[in-house]
Amino acid sequence: MTTTNTAPAAEPVTELEEHFNRTIQRDQRIEPRDWMPEGYRKTLIRQIAQHAHSEIIGMQPEGNWITRAPSLRRKAILLAKVQDEAGHGLYLYSAAETLGADRGELTERLLAGKQKYSSIFNYPTLTFADVGVIGWLVDGAAICNQVPLCRSSYGPYARAMIRICKEESFHQRQGYELLMTMMRGTEEQRRMVQDAVNRWWWPSLMMFGPPDDQSKHTAQSMAWKIKRHTNDELRQKFVDMTVPQAEALGVTLPDPELKWNPERGHYDFGQIDWDEFQRVISGNGPCNAQRIAARKRAHEEGAWVREAAAAYARKQRERQQRQEAAA
Amino acid sequence: MSSAGKASEQATTEKVRHEWPLYEVFVRSKRGLNHVHVGSLHAADDEMALRHARDLYTRRNEGVSIWVVKAEHIAASSPDEKDPFFAPSADKVYRHPTFYDIPENVPHM
Ligand SMILES: [Fe+2]
Ligand SMILES: [Fe+2]
Numbered sequence: 001m002t003t004t005n006t007a008p009a010a011e012p013v014t015e016l017e018e019h020f021n022r023t024i025q026r027d028q029r030i031e032p033r034d035w036m037p038e039g040y041r042k043t044l045i046r047q048i049a050q051h052a053h054s055e056i057i058g059m060q061p062e063g064n065w066i067t068r069a070p071s072l073r074r075k076a077i078l079l080a081k082v083q084d085e086a087g088h089g090l091y092l093y094s095a096a097e098t099l100g101a102d103r104g105e106l107t108e109r110l111l112a113g114k115q116k117y118s119s120i121f122n123y124p125t126l127t128f129a130d131v132g133v134i135g136w137l138v139d140g141a142a143i144c145n146q147v148p149l150c151r152s153s154y155g156p157y158a159r160a161m162i163r164i165c166k167e168e169s170f171h172q173r174q175g176y177e178l179l180m181t182m183m184r185g186t187e188e189q190r191r192m193v194q195d196a197v198n199r200w201w202w203p204s205l206m207m208f209g210p211p212d213d214q215s216k217h218t219a220q221s222m223a224w225k226i227k228r229h230t231n232d233e234l235r236q237k238f239v240d241m242t243v244p245q246a247e248a249l250g251v252t253l254p255d256p257e258l259k260w261n262p263e264r265g266h267y268d269f270g271q272i273d274w275d276e277f278q279r280v281i282s283g284n285g286p287c288n289a290q291r292i293a294a295r296k297r298a299h300e301e302g303a304w305v306r307e308a309a310a311a312y313a314r315k316q317r318e319r320q321q322r323q324e325a326a327a
Numbered sequence: 328m329s330s331a332g333k334a335s336e337q338a339t340t341e342k343v344r345h346e347w348p349l350y351e352v353f354v355r356s357k358r359g360l361n362h363v364h365v366g367s368l369h370a371a372d373d374e375m376a377l378r379h380a381r382d383l384y385t386r387r388n389e390g391v392s393i394w395v396v397k398a399e400h401i402a403a404s405s406p407d408e409k410d411p412f413f414a415p416s417a418d419k420v421y422r423h424p425t426f427y428d429i430p431e432n433v434p435h436m
Contacts, residue, residue, distance in 0.1 A: 033403065080386075087383055094367045097349065103369065160366070167387075309371035310346035316372060 024225055029155035032098040040224055043217065044154050045101045046115075047226065052092035053110045053117035057291050059085045061125045062134055070128060077174050078131060084167045091160040098156045111296050119277060120207050122285030129182060129189075129196040135175015137197075137204040137242070143168045144238045145208065153225035176245070183250050190250075197246070198254045205269075206277045208235040214274075239267050349398040350376040352383075354390035362394050370395075 016035040023030060030036055059082045066082065069075035093103045109115040120138055125131065146168065149161040182189040209215055209231040221227040229237075239258075246253050257270035279285065347369040353362035365384045370376035376395040385393065420426050429436045 084386070087386065090368065090383055091366055097367065156366075163365075306347065306371075309375060313372035313375075314346065 024153050027225070029158060030153055031155045039220070040226075041099050043221060043224070044157065044226060045096055045099050047217075047221070048092050048096040048099075048157055049101065049106045049109070049115050050117060052089045052096060052106070053115060054121065055085050055089035055092060056110075057117045057121045057295060058138075060291055060294055061121055061123070061287075062131055064125050065128055065131050068128070069131075074178070081135070081171055081174060084171065088164045088167070091163055092157075095154075095156040095160045099154075107299065111292065111299065113283065113292065116281060118207060119280040119285065120203050121291060122280050122287045123199065123203055124287055126199070127192050127196060129179070129192040130200070132175045132178035132182065132193070133196040133200045135171050135173075136179060136245070137175075137200050138207070139168055139171035139175060140242065140245075141204045141207045141238050143172060144234050144241070148228035148234075151225075151228055157226075176249070179249055179251075193249075194251050197251045201254050202272060202276075203280075205235055205239070205272055206280075208232075208238065210274065210277070211272075236266055239269050243267055347371050350380070350395045351398050351401060352376075352380045353394040353396070354380075354384055355392040356390055358391060362392065365389075367398065 017037060020030070020034070020036055020040075023034070030040075062078060062085075063082050066075060066078050069078050093106060096106060097103055106115065110117065120141075125134070143165065146161050146165050150158055150165055152158045152161065179193050182193050212218060212230045212232045215231055218227065218230055222230070243253065243258065243260075255270045257268060259268050261268045280288070283289075349367055350370055350373075351367050352365050354365050355362045368376065368379050368383055370379050373395060377393060380393050380395050384390070
């Protein structure tokens with residue numbers, strides 16, 4: 001990690017590179033047509049694509065409940081939320097394309113298992129309480145991750161993140177409100193909420209990625225200001241934010257070691273099962289195969305629509321050309 | 328699926344990708360303001376690009392008017408500040424109001 005991830009300034013640099021480094025140091029944004037090191041471009045494409053795929057795959061766990069939402073109000077909210085996630089995916093694919101990536105190609109790489117998406121979406125949504133807990137914890141963790149990315153050094157990525165963060169607040173609040181409603185309900189509803197919290201808590205903590213001493217990309221990404229905080233810093237921030245929310249809701253977070261540490265000024269928490277994380281991220285979580293199969297099916301079943309639209313556009317274009325030629 | 332079927336499907340994907348051009352999207356957020364670039368999308372034609380832009384970029388009243396332009400039709404200078412294209416504006420300080428000293432007792436200036 002020390003040899004491969006040296007800060008760009010430490011290497012012999014060309015004039016272009018020096019200009020790039022100065023722009024980053026002055027906290028200015030890199031824009032699409034600027035010269036940038038190949039590593040910077042590759043790192044960004046990998047991170048943005050992974051992020052875009054997560055938004056797109058992330059529609060499935062909640063989409064699972066749209067037809068079974070308990071009221072029209074909840075159904076309308078859930079539809080709007082899932083539609084937002086599709087939008088987030090598209091903002092991010094759009095940002096990746098400014099780096100020379102091709103959206104169609106990125107989708108193919110996702111379907112071929114060559115690019116990853118967040119491990120969190122490989123867990124099943126067993127009850128409607130899961131919809132609330134995803135909004136509260138999963139979107140909550142996403143907000144923690146994404147707010148600092150609004151200042152990421154790559155302009156189009158930072159701007160996409162600003163747009164996304166504006167919408168995430170609705171996602172988290174609708175989830176929390178849903179849970180508050182269930183907690184005011186029957187004993188069985190309260191049990192459902194607690195059960196969902198038990199299942200989603202640890203996977204939510206894993207969303208921040210491996211611990212800092214095992215994170216391959218963190219040092220270089222921070223030098224380039226693509227990332228602004230380490231995985232562990234963000235995870236701690238999320239825990240500190242969430243504990244009082246859990247208390248207000250009346251649920252218990254499933255970690256006996258979770259305790260306020262007055263010396264650190266933070267909550268201590270238990271050991272995360274990184275073996276589980278590795279298992280899920282490498283394709284062997286409870287729903288990996290199902291998620292990719294559903295995405296593949298949607299892509300293939302939509303092929304005729306894409307072709308028909310292209311054929312229609314071609315026909316219109318040709319007709320117009322004929323008319324212009326005749327005139 | 329047969330390997331021939333797979334190959335033809337891939338060829339179709341290939342074709343579709345090239346036939347859905349990239350559009351840049353500009354949104355006027357309210358009357359009195361300029362259209363501002365907000366991002367891009369792919370669409371088969373102009374009309375579809377507008378519809379998609381509406382759904383993608385203005386789900387919450389973000390705009391009162393949308394422009395879509397095929398990305399290939401945009402001519403751009405390099406935004407890099409090293410580029411001489413923008414150099415003349417830096418040395419014409421007299422274009423900025425702060426260049427001129429106006430006495431304090433002159434109001435509304
Ligand atoms: Fe999202
Ligand atoms: Fe979200």
